[in-house]
Amino acid sequence: MTAAITVPSQIVIASRESRLALWQAEHVRERLAQLYPKTTVTILGMTTRGDQILDRPLSAIGGKGLFIKELEVAMQAGRADLAVHSLKDVPMEMPTGFVLAAISARENPCDAFVSPRFDTLDDLPPEAVVGTSSLRRAAILRARYPQLTVRSLRGNLDTRLKKLDAGEYDAIILAAAGLIRLGLAQRIRSLLTPEQSLPAPGQGVLAVEVSSARTDMIASVAALNDAATAHCVRAERAFSRALGGSCQVPLAAYAVLDDAGLWLRGLIATPDGGRMLAGELRGAPQDDESIGCMLAQVLRNQGADAILESLSAGQ
Known part of the structure; x- marks a missing residue:
């Protein structure tokens, strides 16, 4: 009993x-x-x-x-x-x-593209200003859209939207979950798939x-x-922890459970997006943290330590 x-x-x-x-x-x-x-x-x-x-x-x-x-x-x-x-x-x-x-x-783990005038990142003209508070998002944007201008954007969600609406940015990238939770899903012009912008651990x-x-x-x-989500985020956080994950490291990790078990994708980059390493690993859900640590080692074998050392030298 x-x-x-x-x-x-x-x-x-x-x-x-x-x-x-x-x-x-x-x-x-x-x-x-x-x-x-x-x-x-x-x-x-x-x-x-x-x-x-x-x-x-x-x-x-x-x-x-x-x-x-x-x-x-x-x-x-x-x-x-x-x-x-x-x-x-x-x-x-x-x-x-x-x-x-x-x-x-x-909730929806994806990044959201928010803009009063444009529907997608691909629609933005060269030199358009995109705001984000995340080193992860900034690195991915700089790597995949080098023609855009990425600027820091701090403040709570409402403050960020006000800055966008005031014309300080052409677009901003936010977590879709926050917009959905506050009844602002209509502000989302498009969702960035994990393939376009791999989410942060625990997003x-x-x-x-x-x-x-x-x-x-x-x-x-x-x-x-929620046991299923807990397995996923334990893998994500273990991956991040094994790479010294913090706000100073542009890092992404996203896990899902499917018929084959737990599928973890991870990414680490330099802040300018000039170097980016990504990998994925599958395993049993109960091995969540081990999967995260193993994927971190996979990226270390690809050269992640050099990225981490460059970040430490720049601080």
Whole structure:
């Protein structure tokens, strides 16, 4: 017989205060409220350093951890019980004392092309300005569309759309999942297939972070976990981790489950797109992390270490 779960009478979810982050937190709040109708579930909105520093690329100010540190402090202080993140914003190495206790079913993982005047990347004229906050997207764009001008674009989703609408960019590239979740799917002019723009590790996935000491919360959120997606993102994150994946490394990884098992594709590039290495590997879903590590080794054998060394030398 399975032991009964001891659910707290109150659960507080820590969240960034952007509209998308609050949508994600509310989505998890609703699911927990359905699971545990006697529990009061509330959201603690917070502003992180990643939200405050908008005049520099994320890779130049400390990376993805800037979006989650304050939320972890709130959990450590007992002001929050869990935090909800876009998994692609979660560092590949979890800080000591915290675990990803649940992985959501994946929303559309693709990158989205957004423009008021053009339908696809191929329609953009030479020197057209494309905005992105991602080194991965920028490297892929520079490699495949060298005639375009790629510029950094920071801010939350609404801020980025406002900059586009104000004419600062001819087009921008965003994660399709965020637009879909906020009811803005109509802004997507076209989706970039994984073949055109391989997604970031964890793109389209929500993750629930909990203190590793909170066994009650780990058990309480277990029902939110989607096993198939979890296998995929474990492979993606293992690949990234094995290559030192961070905001300073233009890196992509995307896994799917099909009839043959788990299929992982990975990519690493120089920021200018001048050198790009890609590979793929298949295996059993239960070997997810091993597949990720093995694919990373495949790319190392192709010369990935030289790319990583060039990135380290440039920092």
